Amino acid sequence: MMFDVVVSVILLFIAVAMLVTIHLCIVGRAFRRGGFDVNAANNFVQRSSSANPNMSLDDIKRLPSFNYKVLEEKEKVIDPMECAVCLENFKVGEICRLLPNCKHSFHAQCIDSWLSKTAICPVCRSNANFTNIGEKSRNSSEVEVELV
Template sequence: MSKPPNLKLLSFVLQAFVMLFVITLFFLFVGIASIFIIHIFIVSRRNRRHDMSMEFDELDCFDCGVTGISPHDLKKLPSSNYGSVLKSVETRDCAVCLEGFQEEEIFRLLPGCKHAFHINCIDFWLKKSSSCPICRRGVGSLN
C-alpha cells in the first residue's frame, strides 16, 4: 500500500512558491517604478536645460536691449598675430573657449586690462557684453 503524501510538506512548498511569486512581482514593480522615476528626472533636467538655452538664444539678437559693442567699435579693437606679441600676454589660453593660443592665430588684446582672446571668441562675446570675460572691466569707448 502506498503512503499518503505529507500534507504539511505539500502546504509548505505551495506557500514557498506563492511567496516567491509575490516577491518577484514586488521587485518587478519596484524596478519599473524606479525606471519611471529616473526617466522623469532625466526629462525634467533636459527640459530645464532646454529652457535655459532658449533664454541664452534670445540674447543672440542685437536689438533686444543687450549692451554689447557695435560692429563698428568691434573693428576698432586691436588684433594681432599671437607670435608677434607672445611675451606681453600673461596667459597662453583663451578664457572663452579654453583652447591654447597657436603662433599663427590672430587674437585680440583688450585695451585696459590686456587680456588676450581668440578673435572669433572675443568678438562673439563682445557682441553680447561690453566687458572683459575675465575681469569684467568695461572695454569702454573706442574713439
C-alpha cells in the first residue's frame, strides 16, 4: 500500500517536470524567433486603445435617434429586437439610437454611455464616428430602420 503511494508521487513529479520542460522549450523557441517582443506588445495595446477614442457628448447627440415601434405583418411573427448593450428587448415608444456606419440600433441611454467610453459599435466593432454621412441622414426625424 505504501509502495503504491510512493510510486504515484514519483510519477506525479516526473509528469510535472516533463510539462515544465515542454513549456520552457516552447517559450525558449518563441524568444529565439522573436515572437515575444514586449515593446511591440505594449505598442499594440497603446495603438488599439487610441485608435477609437471616446466620443464627445455633442457627437453622440448628433447620432440619429427614433422612437421604437413594431411593424405588424400578416401571418408573420416578428421577434422582438434586443439592445446589445443592456440585453433588454426594445419596447414601443422607447428612444433608440442608430449608428450611421453599421446601422445597428440600441437604447439611446445604453449606447450613449457606451460611446462615451469608446467610439466603436458593441456588435460589429466598426467605428461609430460619422464617416461620409450627409446632413440629411443625421436628422432624427428621417431615420428609417429595417428590422431583418
